Amino acid sequence: MAKNITIKDIAKEAGVSIALVSFVMNNRIGADGKQKYRVSEATKERILEVARRLDYRPNSAARSLRQGRTHVLGVILSDMGNIFYGTIAHYLEKMANKHGYTVLFGNTEEDPEQFNRLVQSFLEKDVEGFVVVPCQGSQAGMERLMASGRPFVVIDRHNPNYDVPYVYTDNADAMRQALHAIQEQGATKIEMVSYAMRISSMTDREDSFHEVLGPDAHIYHLPFTITEADADAVAEEVIRKGTDGLVMSSNVPSVAVLKALFRRGVRIQEDIRIVGFDYSNVYNFFNPPISYILQPLPEIAEQAAKYLFRLIEMRESGEDISTVKDKIILKATLK
């Protein structure tokens, strides 16, 4: 209820114009060489004192309306409950914070409609820039984002049909490392566990897998929401075939299949060697520990944020950002 204190109240209380209050509050004094707006120390102090006393807080809606800036970013990802995205989200928020930005988050749960809704919603909220994880079928949403002219950076996946700014992991290289590792560990009948989703992170890893092991090497495809039955089916087939090496393409299916194998008494790392993709605590509890591909999450977030800030900066100073589409490719490491 308590009516919020505005610049007007302060002006009245301090006996000055609202313009002056604004200048003082924004410390826009004696700036721009010609030092146009100058205020005497005395009035400045008086204004600041009143502001403090009345506990003034600027209304950001009004400021945004006038300036066209919100200092808000929009981050759209798959699922914050997944430690992979949760970690990225955390680092992104940290970067944003450091630069005076605040961030709106949204989860698509791999639903393209939801992706689209989030884009719309964030555009209307006037976010100054986006970091997005597209999903299968999110073309409409991506088109709208591109058409908006709002700065954005794609991470984790990308649609090769769209020439847009992104930060991406060298998944082909990562899979080569994984396969090299599992072969060194003695596996000869190697299969892969992947998601059914046709997104570049999966297909790039799969293509690389086939390049190394030939087109007949088998890949299991699991749905986005993996049931116990899904994982059990994979385990059964793996056992039946006598597969002795399994490379994973993501942490969730990785853990799901490990559970199913464990339930069946398969001696993991003896009967079958595993190489995971993305970190899970689970890997530590085998002998030897399960190797895994680690994507540089902090760096992904950092690079994406920096890239985005650069785009925002450019747009703010009137430059054309539609021509900048640099791709940043980061290497994953085997752990």
Added chain:
Amino acid sequence: MAKNITIKDIAKEAGVSIALVSFVMNNRIGADGKQKYRVSEATKERILEVARRLDYRPNSAARSLRQGRTHVLGVILSDMGNIFYGTIAHYLEKMANKHGYTVLFGNTEEDPEQFNRLVQSFLEKDVEGFVVVPCQGSQAGMERLMASGRPFVVIDRHNPNYDVPYVYTDNADAMRQALHAIQEQGATKIEMVSYAMRISSMTDREDSFHEVLGPDAHIYHLPFTITEADADAVAEEVIRKGTDGLVMSSNVPSVAVLKALFRRGVRIQEDIRIVGFDYSNVYNFFNPPISYILQPLPEIAEQAAKYLFRLIEMRESGEDISTVKDKIILKATLK
């Protein structure tokens, strides 16, 4: 650059007043019994057609400024990279979305200064309500939040000195369940692993632990950022003392200590029984699987969101929310 389409552009194009456009866009036609604002079907269609054609999107800064509503919530938690908070964040976002809200997230990393900064920042962004996880020393931030009169709901922990709305787990009961379970599993020399942070979730669990096992039962206290050395030290002492049961008070320390024990070749669930707190995939890979206390995360998020919406609703209709301070206590279950 592309100048945004405003209500004015539509008015001009459709040959009507901006007021009418606003009414049509908000579907405020023929409402409120007296059906004050009516538009003929024809003009309505014309306006909608123009809006569609020009791809009109309302400017939410202007709308917020005028209405004093932003349809944005602020969620402040400890660390989205932790699956516990990440999951809660996800459910909260989902609930918010369903009610037409968008959400700003912030991580404190258990730093009270950061908590304070986030409160300030979100207040200035005019969030309509907060869901917050306070941290040790966050009193200043909490006071400011309370003083703001903005609706908020506290989750996961609470300061018993503050009589505020919260959704909380019955931690005493949870710990009793955990202890009952570990005793049934045959453990007699039982210790506890907890955080050094003095927050209610930890202290309630610890108090309950002492109530059941007596004041001399030992509790290990780990810092918020646990190093391998920290966990190693606990493992060493546990081994030295011949502790045969360990109840955990949170997932992160739980996994850290499990790793340290595993590294030392301790036969988990044979030499020592473990009962975890909060879910981790790790628990499945022992024989028998490690029991754990599961907090109802979806329900926590749901109840908190509903509670918050109730408060917002009340405030919107001019009611005094400063008197409503209901506490919602949820039971955890042993899995």
Added chain:
DNA sequence: ATTTAATGCTAAATTGTTTTAGATTTTAGC
């Protein structure tokens, strides 16, 4: 035929800030 009521619409105020253009006051130079 005149009042009354309903329908369809509009002008203008309002929200809290930033910012431009210019008005006042003070100081400095002579």
Added chain:
DNA sequence: GCTAAAATCTAAAACAATTTAGCATTAAAT
């Protein structure tokens, strides 16, 4: 003491919507 220049400060116009109050026009009622 006067003028020019410098130093302070202000009025008012944006920004893009919502919303109040009320104006025409047509239809219905007396």
